[in-house]
Amino acid sequence: MVILSVVAALAVLALITQAGVFAVQRAHPPQGRMVEVSGATLHVLDIGPRDADVPIVMLHGASSNLEVMRRPVGERLAKTHRVILIDRPGHGWSTREQLSDSTPGLQARMIDEALRKLGVERAIIVVHSWSGALGLRIALDYPDRVAGLVMLAPVAYPWPGGVGRYNYVVTTPVIGPLLAHTVTLPLGLWLADSGAGGVFAPQAMPDGFVKDTATRLLLRPREFVANATDLVTLRAAMAEQAPRYADVTAPITIIAGDVDKTVSTHIHSQPLAKTAQNTKLIVLPGVGHMIQYAAPDLVIAEIEATAKAVTTTTASAGAANQAVDP
Numbered sequence: 625m626v627i628l629s630v631v632a633a634l635a636v637l638a639l640i641t642q643a644g645v646f647a648v649q650r651a652h653p654p655q656g657r658m659v660e661v662s663g664a665t666l667h668v669l670d671i672g673p674r675d676a677d678v679p680i681v682m683l684h685g686a687s688s689n690l691e692v693m694r695r696p697v698g699e700r701l702a703k704t705h706r707v708i709l710i711d712r713p714g715h716g717w718s719t720r721e722q723l724s725d726s727t728p729g730l731q732a733r734m735i736d737e738a739l740r741k742l743g744v745e746r747a748i749i750v751v752h753s754w755s756g757a758l759g760l761r762i763a764l765d766y767p768d769r770v771a772g773l774v775m776l777a778p779v780a781y782p783w784p785g786g787v788g789r790y791n792y793v794v795t796t797p798v799i800g801p802l803l804a805h806t807v808t809l810p811l812g813l814w815l816a817d818s819g820a821g822g823v824f825a826p827q828a829m830p831d832g833f834v835k836d837t838a839t840r841l842l843l844r845p846r847e848f849v850a851n852a853t854d855l856v857t858l859r860a861a862m863a864e865q866a867p868r869y870a871d872v873t874a875p876i877t878i879i880a881g882d883v884d885k886t887v888s889t890h891i892h893s894q895p896l897a898k899t900a901q902n903t904k905l906i907v908l909p910g911v912g913h914m915i916q917y918a919a920p921d922l923v924i925a926e927i928e929a930t931a932k933a934v935t936t937t938t939a940s941a942g943a944a945n946q947a948v949d950p
Contacts, residue, residue, distance in 0.1 A: 685753025
């Protein structure tokens with residue numbers, strides 16, 4: 625009798641989840657186009673003038689999608705720049721064929737292929753949080769693609785401990801998918817505001833953030849499991865790629881908060897600034913993890929400065945080539 629009751633309860637929760645997925649996706653439809661790459665279909669929002677000198681590519685972190693980059697800074701930059709926002713593989717409206725394609729190295733290949741299909745030769749890559757690792761990997765594996773990196777509270781190194789315990793449970797065979805298809809969405813809808821608010825601390829979360837950024841898409845089973853897999857596999861990936869950071873040649877600007885409880889500035893940003901060749905580090909006092917919301921004007925100013933420097937360098941190189949051309 626107890627077993628039948630449990631099965632019945634799970635069946636009801638599964639139906640609620642399916643209905644919730646339908647409602648969430650209807651409320652937050654894709655805003656861009658789909659780009660097919662090997663192993664994934666990437667949702668890309670390409671905005672702003674196409675004739676701008678250097679495109680700006682924006683990549684979001686964990687537990688989110690491209691909206692967390694578009695809302696505070698992307699749309700403002702698009703007034704004068706071509707801005708390409710991408711849902712990472714498995715997140716938002718992007719899909720990936722294999723859950724195991726969770727590491728920065730694999731996702732860097734997908735992003736590079738998408739940019740090539742979009743006709744982007746070089747770009748300024750703007751990354752937040754988890755995608756700090758991704759931006760660095762793109763710079764390492766595809767250096768000609770990266771004109772500059774602007775990094776917001778980036779992950780760059782392995783760290784003590786791990787990630788939230790529920791991520792390990794969700795990535796456990798059988799148990800994880802069962803939870804993702806039954807309790808995750810109903811429970812997540814109840815906890816979404818408080819969970820997102822914690823990432824902003826000590827700053828306040830903007831009113832309507834969860835709704836405005838389509839954060840509830842994360843609660844869909846496929847994305848929830850993909851996100852957990854990204855998090856669980858990240859520390860080992862950092863141990864593998866961190867010894868290569870001295871090889872990054874692109875100019876890097878890092879903006880981090882000194883009270884970030886999600887990604888420690890002491891563990892990630894400060895060591896990276898000492899290791900990479902051409903790095904500028906800005907540490908904001910009293911600021912937490914969501915840099916693009918806490919200091920959008922500064923973020924935009926630093927991206928603009930990088931774009932200006934890249935354009936000047938490119939123009940100088942072009943003039944020098946003309947001068948020696950017979």
